[in-house]
Amino acid sequence: MGTEPGQEIDPISWLDHYGDTLYRFARARVKDSFTAEDLVQETLLAAYRSRKKFSGRSTLKTWLIGILRHKVVDYYRKLKPEQSxxxxxxxxxxxxxxxxxxxxxxxxxxxxxxxxxxxxxxxxxxxxxxxxxxxxxxxxxxxxxxxxxxxxxxxxxxxxxxxxxxxxxxxxxxxxxxxxxxxxxxxxxxxx
Amino acid sequence: MRHWIFSCKQITELISESMDRKLPIYRRIGIRIHLMMCYLCRRYKKQLLFLRTVLQAIEEADEKNGEVLSQEARRRIKNKLDQEKK
Structure with missing residues (x-):
């Protein structure tokens, strides 16, 4: 950790380095850009809050994408239908x-x-x-x-x-x- | 012998299921035999595979496209993260 760009524990630098990658990933999975932006924000916040869990075994990018993937599923879960x-x-x-x-x-x-x-x-x-x-x-x-x-x-x-x-x-x-x-x-x- | 013979409706169910898990051998054989004889079920299978291919291709294309976070969104997210760090 700490040598590659964006690897430091600073969510702002994560945003700088991976913001667009995360955004594109989200954008391909939800219909509008606002939702995608929100998901990026939630992902970075969640990542920062659980930064101690990042083991360095995966790359930071993979780790962030993993969190985002869960956020997308959560998003769909909230849309969950109530039909009998x-x-x-x-x-x-x-x-x-x-x-x-x-x-x-x-x-x-x-x-x-x-x-x-x-x-x-x-x-x-x-x-x-x-x-x-x-x-x-x-x-x-x-x-x-x-x-x-x-x-x-x-x-x-x-x-x-x-x-x-x-x-x-x-x-x-x-x-x-x-x-x-x-x-x-x-x-x-x-x-x- | 009965277990190898499926109706068109059953075949549509099995083909769908086969896209989500590996079916037991007798069912796979049953599907194959049915498809040899039934062009409508062949079309159906082709349609489902078509949809899967299309959706994956579109998703990949979307991920590769040049969309970026807008400056405005970037600023908003940055503010939020700054607050969090305090």
Missing amino acids: EEDLDAYASGLDNLFDVKEKWLVKPGDWGGDPKNVYERKELMDAIHACLDDMPKRFSLAYTLRELQGVTTQELCEFLQTGKNNCWVILYRARMLLRRCLEVNWFNTEK
Whole structure:
């Protein structure tokens, strides 16, 4: 410790050296810049308060990012939805209409085209994804966002949702089904 | 034998689950057999993988982009940290 720039125990120098890195990390995970700025601030404060815990085994940057990662999850936790399981079941029951009684596809998945590269550079697709996620019950969109955007493990996700593994998979399944259906209708327009 | 044969609906559940954990071998085989015969479930699988790829790519691009903390935010955070140090 103490030789590399920003390694000293001074939160102001952390801000100078890693502020932008932390900001970009946060910005990629939350929707608006104000929230991202707040998260950077909370991270630096928390880091300073627990500075004794920094062992020097990881780099300072890794340590700060680790704290930030937790702050992002906390942020999503506060958005935590209050919908009953029954409401969620009712909402998701519409998915059953995609299949016939023999559980074969009734509403056939469209061909979205082969190469995502052509599409994913478009900011609009991301906007469409966000719009679809905003439309579905929070518990689904939250689970999906944490898993696919935040990259949390399923175990962490189940703890976060405070539910058993099986239910966790059901929630993710429903979120994926709702998202792909929503995009199909609103973005890909593969309906005949 | 029954356990190797899944309906389209079951396959959509299994494919989703397979994105979160490694499935037991008989299920993986069941999926593979079903996918060989069913182009709709192949499309579905492709869609889910597409979404995962897209989201990861966008996130990586966002992290690499040149966004920086605004001067104003920097000042605000600095003030807060100064207070904390006292």
